[in-house]
Every structure is written in structure tokens, then in C-alpha cells.
Amino acid sequence: MVTNEFWLERWQSGRIGFHRDEVNPWLVQYWPQVARGAKVLVPLCGKSADLLWLANQGYEVTGVELSPMAVVQFFGDNDLTYHTEQVGNVKIHKANDLPLRIVEGDYFDFDETGFDACYDRAALVAMPEEKREQYVLHTKQRLSPQAALLLITLSYDGEQMGPPFSVLDFEVTELWGEWIRKVASEDLLQVDERYQGLDRTFYEETVWRITTQ
Ligand SMILES: C[S@@+](CC[C@H](N)C(=O)[O-])C[C@H]1O[C@@H](n2cnc3c(N)ncnc32)[C@H](O)[C@@H]1O
Structure with a gap:
């Protein structure tokens, strides 16, 4: 069962194989045209370097993450100072010198709205099937009607184990919905030796986008 405790335990035991130290190349290549100063939501952000890349583009970035360890490691690894306030069920950690916040808490308790764009890498695919519809609905409710989306998913055959699902x-x-477009895909079995030896015929990463351009 993929519960909140499952994720907290993964962080506590350092089993965070999903984390990459470098910025995601798909993000750099396919991030849609979004005006500087726009509010960008990053659900289930972990301690991703992608948060920093987005903030450095001049966006107001909000990550949401369950694990306090991820938050502490994110700010520590990037030498960022920050301050914290408790708001309802969540803690909001704001970087002092960058337009970046991490909201620590359960994403389903996060109720801010009006985001202009959303970046989802390893978030939808972290949700078990029975929670995916609720996750996407909750995300749509956070976004403004014209919001842009960049989404990176995974699909594979063989034994279904996850996360990632x-x-x-x-x-x-x-x-x-019908406005989402596939913009790239790559079979990781062909290009990344970390995935070789898996008993599958494909393990495909796909990049999706919703834009209003
Ligand atoms: C597969 S990781 C992806 C992290 C990040 N997006 C990245 O690319 O490195 C999923 C993350 O979501 C967090 N998470 C899982 N369920 C959550 C929830 N209900 N609310 C907030 N964060 C959650 C986990 O702690 C974990 O850090």
C-alpha cells in the first residue's frame, strides 16, 4: 500500500532512487512559454533540482511535499536559507533569496488556487491507480483556467510494480482531457543503462504538455 507512511519511511531510510541531482532535461527542453512572475505549482516535489531551475527562470515557485526530510535536504543541499510558518495543516517554508516555497504536508490538504502553470515529474506516476483521478482533479482545482502543464509519465509492460506506476x-x-499533447517519448531500456536487465520489452518515459499558445 502506498500510504503517506510509506513515503515518509522511504525518505527516512534514504530509499529515494527517484531523485536526480541534475535538472531534468525534458523540463529545460519542453517547458512551455509562461510569463516571468507566473505562479508555478510543483506537486509532490521531493527535493528536486527542478524547483531551483524554475525559480531561476523568474517564476514564483511552490512545491508541495509530505516529507520534512526532503524539505530540509532541499534547502541544505542548495545552501539556501529559509523561514517557516505553520498555516492550518501545513508548514510553509520560504526561501529568503529566491521566489520559492515548499509547502510541507499532504498534497490533498493543500488548498491554494490560481496557479498559472504546473510541473509534474514523478508525481502522477507515484499515485496508485485508485488515487490518480482524485490527484488530477485536485491539481486542476489549483490551476487557473488557462494554466499550462508539463507532465512526465512512465509506461511499461511486464510485472506492474510501483511506484513508479x-x-x-x-x-x-x-x-x-483532450487538450493534452504528447511532445516526446523515449524508451529508457534503449538509452539508460540503469534500466537494462529489467524483464520488460519497454519502459517508456513520455512528456506531455498543455499550452494555450
Ligand atoms: C517519486 S517522488 C518524486 C519527487 C520529485 N517530483 C522528483 O522528481 O524528484 C514522489 C514524492 O511525493 C511525495 N509524496 C507522496 N505522497 C504525497 C502526498 N500525498 N502529499 C505530498 N507529497 C507526497 C513523496 O514523499 C516523494 O517525495
Whole structure:
């Protein structure tokens, strides 16, 4: 069962194989045209370097993350000072010198709205099937009507184990709606030796986008 305790335990025991120290190349290549100063939401952000890349583009970045360890490591690893306030069920950690906040708490308790864009890498695919619809609905409710989205998903055959879960193309379209477009995909079995030796015929990363341009 993928519960909140599951994720907290993963962070406590350092089992964070999903984390990458470098900025995601798909983000740099496919981030949509969004005006500087826009409010960007990063659900289930972990301690991703992508938060920093987005803040350095001049956006007001808000990550949401369950694990206090992820928050402390993010600010510590990046030598950022920050201050914290408790707001309802969540703690808000604000960087002192960058337009960046991490909201520490359960994403489903996070109720701010009006975000202009959303970046989802390893968040939708971290949700078990029975929670995906609720996750996408909750995310849509946080976004303004014209908001842009960059979404990175995974799909694979063979034994279904997760997270990350395999989310097929039709499911992404069903969840996000007809305006979502596939902009790139790559079979990681072919290009990344970390995935070789898996008993699968494909393990595909797919990049999706909703833009209003
Ligand atoms: C697979 S990791 C991806 C992290 C990040 N997006 C990245 O690319 O490195 C999923 C993250 O979501 C967090 N998480 C899981 N369920 C959550 C929830 N309900 N609310 C907030 N964060 C959650 C986990 O602690 C974990 O850090």
C-alpha cells in the first residue's frame, strides 16, 4: 500500500532512487512559454533540482511535499536559507533569496488556487491507480483556467510494480482531457543503462504538455 507512511519511511531510510541531482532535461527542453512572475505549482516535489531551475527562470515557485526530510535536504543541499510558518495543516517554508516555497504536508490538504502553470515529474506516476483521478482533479482545482502543464509519465509492460506506476497514454488523456499533447517519448531500456536487465520489452518515459499558445 502506498500510504503517506510509506513515503515518509522511504525518505527516512534514504530509499529515494527517484531523485536526480541534475535538472531534468525534458523540463529545460519542453517547458512551455509562461510569463516571468507566473505562479508555478510543483506537486509532490521531493527535493528536486527542478524547483531551483524554475525559480531561476523568474517564476514564483511552490512545491508541495509530505516529507520534512526532503524539505530540509532541499534547502541544505542548495545552501539556501529559509523561514517557516505553520498555516492550518501545513508548514510553509520560504526561501529568503529566491521566489520559492515548499509547502510541507499532504498534497490533498493543500488548498491554494490560481496557479498559472504546473510541473509534474514523478508525481502522477507515484499515485496508485485508485488515487490518480482524485490527484488530477485536485491539481486542476489549483490551476487557473488557462494554466499550462508539463507532465512526465512512465509506461511499461511486464510485472506492474510501483511506484513508479505505469500510466498508459489513454489514461493520461482521460485524466487530463483532450487538450493534452504528447511532445516526446523515449524508451529508457534503449538509452539508460540503469534500466537494462529489467524483464520488460519497454519502459517508456513520455512528456506531455498543455499550452494555450
Ligand atoms: C517519486 S517522488 C518524486 C519527487 C520529485 N517530483 C522528483 O522528481 O524528484 C514522489 C514524492 O511525493 C511525495 N509524496 C507522496 N505522497 C504525497 C502526498 N500525498 N502529499 C505530498 N507529497 C507526497 C513523496 O514523499 C516523494 O517525495
